[in-house]
Amino acid sequence: MAAPVDLAAEKFAALSVEEQGDRVVVLLNRPEVRNAIDQQMVDELHIVCAALEQNPRILIIAGVDGVFASGADIGQLRERRRDDALQGINSTVFARIAKLPLPVIAAVDGYCLGGGAELAYAADFRIGTPDVKIGNPETGLGILAAAGASWRLKELVGEPVAKQILLAGKILNAEEALAVNLITGIHAAGDLLGAAHSLADRIARQDPLAVRITKSVFHAPAEAHPLIDQLAQGILFESQAKFDRMQAFLDRNAERKAASSSDTADGK
Numbered sequence: 001m002a003a004p005v006d007l008a009a010e011k012f013a014a015l016s017v018e019e020q021g022d023r024v025v026v027l028l029n030r031p032e033v034r035n036a037i038d039q040q041m042v043d044e045l046h047i048v049c050a051a052l053e054q055n056p057r058i059l060i061i062a063g064v065d066g067v068f069a070s071g072a073d074i075g076q077l078r079e080r081r082r083d084d085a086l087q088g089i090n091s092t093v094f095a096r097i098a099k100l101p102l103p104v105i106a107a108v109d110g111y112c113l114g115g116g117a118e119l120a121y122a123a124d125f126r127i128g129t130p131d132v133k134i135g136n137p138e139t140g141l142g143i144l145a146a147a148g149a150s151w152r153l154k155e156l157v158g159e160p161v162a163k164q165i166l167l168a169g170k171i172l173n174a175e176e177a178l179a180v181n182l183i184t185g186i187h188a189a190g191d192l193l194g195a196a197h198s199l200a201d202r203i204a205r206q207d208p209l210a211v212r213i214t215k216s217v218f219h220a221p222a223e224a225h226p227l228i229d230q231l232a233q234g235i236l237f238e239s240q241a242k243f244d245r246m247q248a249f250l251d252r253n254a255e256r257k258a259a260s261s262s263d264t265a266d267g268k
Contacts, residue, residue, distance in 0.1 A: 005051035014041035016064070017048060022204045023058040024048065025193075028116075034070035035063040037115045042093050049096045056101035056212060058200045061123065062193060066131065068108045069116025074141070090115050090147035098122040098148075099219075101212045103203055107196040108132050109189055113171070118147040121156060124215070125199060128174050128183040129192050135171035157182050207241045 007017055007024065016027040026048055028035040052059060063069055072090060080089075097104055097119070106123035112134040120126050120134065128134075136145040136153070144150060145166055154162040157180040164170040177183045187195040203211060213232045220228045236242055 002050065002054070005047060005054060007048065007051050010044075010047055012044050012047075014038065015044045015048070019057075023060060023197075023200050024052065025060045025062070028061070028063040028069050031065040031067070033073065034067045034111060035065075035116070036070050036073040037090065037119065038073035038076050039089065042089055045093045045097065049093065049100060052100050052102070056208070058102050058203055059097070059100060059104045060107060060193070060196045060200060061097075061104065061119070062107040062196065063109060063116075066189060067110040068106070068112040068132075069119060070111045071114030071116050071137075077141075077143075085146065088147075090118065094118055094122040094148050098152075101215070102208065103211065103215065105196050105199055107192050108134065108183065109192055114138055114145065115147055118145060118149045118152075121148055121152045126183045127185045127187060127192065127195055127199070128177060129189045130174050130186055131189065132174040132177055132183065132186075133171050134177050134182065135165045135169070137169050137171070139167065140169050207239075207245060209239055209241060210236055 007019055010017070012029075014028070014030055016029045018025045026045075028037070028041065030036060030038070030041065048059070103124040104122070105125045105127070106120040108120055108126055108128040110129070110131050110133065112120050112128075112132060114136060117134050117136055136149050138145045145153075149166060153165060156162075157165075161180050165172070172180070172182065174183065174186050178186055185195060213236060217225075217228055217232050
């Protein structure tokens with residue numbers, strides 16, 4: 001069994017990490033290079049993932065200084081060779097983020113390019129500001145978007161738009177990203193984190209186990225359905241939260257009906 005990860009005791013440099021009860025807020029924090037993703041940031045994201053796998057909470061990811069992430073660190077990327085590519089340095093951590101037990105929210109401002117975009121694609125939700133610029137310019141650098149965009153983007157926006165981004169280097173602005181549901185809301189920069197927390201609040205009002213299992217079932221391969229749905233429902237049907245929440249629903253309905261009957265009897 002892995003040793004427990006205490007985020008409060010970790011010394012982060014490429015990230016700023018804050019725990020807030022039912023959620024963790026991570027800021028990509030390399031403003032001098034527009035939050036470019038380097039090996040240290042990847043290593044620190046793995047630490048965050050380990051903590052959230054042990055103690056599931058909602059994750060909010062954003063960037064500092066009006067930028068989400070301008071991409072991978074080109075200085076490091078230029079020196080990587082075949083064996084580095086085969087390690088899947090970025091793709092491994094992004095896949096781990098995508099598989100976290102509870103939802104991940106990407107709050108995107110400014111540049112969200114290359115590896116930064118692939119990090120955002122790995123989230124369950126993406127919201128942005130009017131200054132968003134999101135896309136994958138990798139082919140212009142002689143490589144491909146190999147950390148998830150080549151397959152995840154098609155699922156998010158459909159093949160025609162994905163090919164515009166991946167093969168023609170199209171960068172979407174906020175309105176274009178909203179139109180294809182790559183982001184689901186546009187907020188002023190000063191309101192972006194607040195909007196992310198509002199979404200996290202809505203998620204937190206649901207039953208955590210039901211959310212966790214629903215996320216797993218949602219991402220299951222097609223051939224696993226409907227059996228996986230039935231098995232998952234069987235687990236939830238035995239949970240105490242199911243009985244408590246349904247009883248609370250029935251009690252509220254009974255109270256409303258009683259109040260309505262009282263108003264009718266009083267001639268109101």
